[in-house]
Amino acid sequence: MATLTLKNIKKVYPNTERTTKKRKKKTDEPVKEKANLQITDEGVVAVQEFSLDIADREFIVLVGPSGCGKSTTLRMVAGLEEISDGELYIGDRLVNDVAPKDRDIAMVFQNYALYPHMSVYDNMAFSLKLQKVPKDEIRQKVEEAARILDITQYLDRKPKALSGGQRQRVAIGRAIVRSPQVLLMDEPLSNLDAKLRNQMRAEIIKLRQKINTTFIYVTHDQTEAMTLGDRIVIMKDGFIQQIGTPQEVFGHPNNLFVAGFIGTPQMNFFNDCQLTLEGGKYAVTVLGTSIPLTDEQQAKLKANNCKPGHVIVGVRPVHMRIDPNGFIGKIEVSEMMGSELHLHLSVGDSDIVAIIPTVGLNLSDYAIGKTIGFSFSPDLMHLFDPETTNNLI
Amino acid sequence: MTVIKASKKGPIRLTKGDRVFYAINAIVLGLLALIVLYPLYFIVIAAISDPDAVLKGHVVLWPVDITTSGFARILAEGKVWRGYLNTIIYTAITVVLALLVTIPAGWALSRKTLPGKKFWMIFFIIPMFFGGGLIPFYNVMSALDLTGKIWAVILPSILSVWNLFMTKTFFESSIPTGLLEAAKIDGAGEYKIFGLLVLPLSKAIIAVMALYYAIGQWNSYFNAMIFLQDENLYPLQLILKEILLASENTTGGSGETILEQYRMANQIKYVSVIVSSLPVMLLYPFVQKYFAQGVMIGSLKG
Amino acid sequence: MTTAKASAELVSRSRGSKAFRRLRENSPFLVMLFPAVVIVFLFNYLPIYGVLIAFHKDFVPGDSILNPVGGWVGLQNFKNFFEDVQFWPLMRNTFLLCIIGFVVGFPLPIIVSLMLNATRGRRTAKILQTIFNGPHFISLVVLIGMLNIFFGHYGLVNNIKESLGGERTQYFLQESAFRPMYILSSNWQDFGWSAIIYIAALSNVDPGQHEAAILDGASRFQRVIHVDLPAIMPMVSLMLIMSIGGLMGVGYEKAFLMQTDGNLGVSELISTYVYRKGILNDTNQSYATAIGLFNSIINVVLLIIANTTSKKFSNNSLW
DSSP states (O other): OOOEEEEEEEEEEESOHHHHHHHHHHHOOOGGGGGGSEEOSSEEEEEEEEEEEEOTTOEEEEEOSTTSSHHHHHHHHHTSSOOOEEEEEETTEEOTTSOGGGTTEEEEOTTOOOOTTSOHHHHHHHHHHHTTOOHHHHHHHHHHHHHHHTOGGGTTSOGGGSOHHHHHHHHHHHHHTTOOSEEEEESTTTTSOHHHHHHHHHHHHHHHHHSOOEEEEEESOHHHHHHHOSEEEEEETTEEEEEEOHHHHHHSOSBHHHHHHSSSSOOEEEEEEEEEEETTEEEEEETTEEEEOOHHHHHHHHHTTOOSEEEEEEEOGGGEEEEEEEEEEEEEEEEEOSSEEEEEEEETTEEEEEEEEOTTOOGGGGOTTOEEEEEEOGGGOEEEOTTTOBBOO | OHHHHHHSOOSSOOOHHHHHHHHHHHHHHHHHHHHHHHHHHHHHHHHTSOHHHHHTTOOSSSOSSOOOHHHHHHHHOHHHHHHHHHHHHHHHHHHHHHHHHHHHHHHHHHOTTSTTHHHHHHHHHHHHHOOOOHHHHHHHHHHTTOTTSTHHHHGGGSOOHHHHHHHHHHHHHHSOHHHHHHHHHTTOOHHHIIIIIIGGGGHHHHHHHHHHHHHHHHHOOHHHHHHOOOGGGOOHHHHHHHHHHTTTTOOOSOHHHHHHHHHHHHHHHHHHHHHHHHHHHHHHHHHHHHHHHHHHHHHHTO | OHHHHHHHHHHHHHTOHHHHHHHHHHHHHHHHHHHHHHHHIIIIIHHHHHGGGGGBSSOOTTSOSSSOSSOBOTTHHHHHHHHSTTHHHHHHHHHHHHHHHHHHHTHHHHHHHHHHHTOSSHHHHHHHHHHHHGGGGSOHHHHHHHHHHHHSTTSHHHHHHHHTTOOOOOGGGOHHHHHHHHHHHHHHHHHHHHHHHHHHHHHTSOHHHHHHHHHTTOOHHHHIIIIIHHHHHHHHHHHHHHHHHTTTOOOHHHHHHHOOTTTHHHHOOHHHHHHIIIIISOSOHHHHHHHHHHHHHHHHHHHHHHHHHHHHHHSOOOO
């Protein structure tokens, strides 16, 4: 357990063909997806201006699309990648130049990276053996970790003889036997099937209660991020987009990217909306209808000194409601999900999605091709500046 | 050269122990590279140096009194060029025939539906580990009336069972079954599938096989030595054998004449080594990845 | 072979039209296989059949193999060989050359592959590998020619020796120099080539395992021992079986080129002796064939022993 401080961390991959090739091989992230990364004279900037204070025992999730720099950041914390610029503290110790093994961290790898020729016990004991921990103590620690993860009966097996979920547990076990100050996890669940993934996610939440350590968890899956994280760090193209609790990033996304990235189905965006200011009161015109804003929103816009003009309005599908007096949309696709109905509507130029509960609903009214009316409440509306993509309220 | 590389930027800062490890590793590998390269380099500098200087041991690191007289003399050696030409002919015929035999057979052996597959596998495996030996082989060649003919050099070389199995492994691992099934549904017969689908997808193995067989024939001398009597048919390696090994190990004669003979003979040796290995050495850097590829295809089997 | 095919055809026909149809559908494969079968039959199986002359009294070319003029003599030729004054020297020469060559030559490629794999900088490793593979393509004649050049009376080695105050030596006429020259040149030529197979195995090691080991606190050397070496162990045991199987199978081609009157005492191997007896001097083909057969049988037995042992201890085997 320890606090962690990342100060303005930066990672540059020197700009030679050789290193890009090498890197491509290492991380399975095709180079072309890095097209949006900033390229300077020094090279490709994979991560920049990354600053974050992590509290003791906090569970931090780094999330973003592939190539956003989340894994690179994690690997810098692990010491597997050199930090090009900035400072990394674990506890009060500056660890930029400290070898990985001396950072008091452990890591769970995406593909588990278990040693195939060693038994589960030896896999877990390996790091302790290298540290020359006495044999009895090793046995005690491994057995305790095995008990926590419920893998005691597999200790003599080779990884090959284990299922995916069991290997995953061993990989976690190997990390926690060392009682690391920081536990790093690099997409640990992405190799599991959907059912196991849900199960392991719950296991990780339970694990957290049992061991005293700080977690940094990398994933591209926003559901994992929302359910696991105390705080979520959303990244794109090497930059942090937003840091916040799951509620914060869901309820108040900093910008268009975060708004679109967090929550499924994606937030609906109305592109051609006008922000108007009349008599000191802001209002927004959506699809030709002027919607007055709440007092709270008014205050924020005023505080930011917003100019009237073009804005993008975002509303989450779950915040749509059926309203015969509202906007009229034509149903393109209707997806019955059981407890709820996902309606894909075309309204003017935009395609939007609305989620409505199915309780007491006459499904035949929502067949493909029919038109329905819908609306949303102004306080659940997000306004984005089309230039900066920032949230205006 | 590796030492320089090891110093700066790496993904991880090195501990002291690791730095020592990398340094020792680089030094040992560097020495190995020197051991491999120096003899080759020496041949080159000796070939273009004055033979006297070579004999006196003055040529160690650099050529001394550069001369092309050795090359001029080898150019005048008719039998070298005839050997060269013979080898080129033998190699070309061998490669063509070997590909015609090996590639279809490898494909057939790789098919699960080959009638009697188990039998054929054993049929081809046995010769990998057991053979009749030299004398019966010699007698078979006589009985087939191949002795004294160039076919005695070519025919036994057009199928190596090892190469056959390498080809089979390649086909097993790199031709997707779905593609073949699609072709079958499209109405292609087995010959069409092989000719129009498999061959175009097998350039890698064809290249590897061609190179293996070519190098094998280029470098071989033994069959030619025991089966060919006519010097006009001798391949290059046999001519080289005469040049390189003939005068060396005789004893006797006065010191002066030996030295003189030696001086002349040696220069020819250096030059002939270069001239004979030149095609292989020139090609080598470009094709070496194919050779290595071949070994890896073979290793999949294990 | 043709009879085997025909009988296979008969059997399948009698089993019903389904099997017959399958055979017809797949007959193109037999056609494709045919040329290879002919070649192997001619140049591998006919000689195996010809091995029967080892049991003749004295085979002369033109004689019938099944009805020898001199009659059958059973194992007499083998007995003669065991009593031959050359028997023990030949066995010793062959065995020592092979065993020393194996002890030196087997671990070297493994070590080199591990070292190349641990080289920082992929490109450096690639260049080194290209250099190491190079000598493999030099022909035996040229290789021995080079040995002659370097170890000859006025060769580089003698030049150095003399400048250090030693006396010039005719290495090729010395018995004690034969094995070192043979083994060193073999290793010089092939250590890089033999390493390829291990390098390929090493390149398949998941980089994550190295990273996990780094986090576990392993040094680079410890990673070689605990990650790289275990990864190539299956390949190592496979190669071990293969080389033990081929232990006594040392070819005549190279030794023959290195033989001189001076070093014949150690350079005469079973295989070169066969050549000398059977072809060069043409004394007794049956006798020479028996010696060759004896050698082949030793090889097969060694291979079977190696394979069985390996199966027992490591689950790795050829069959």
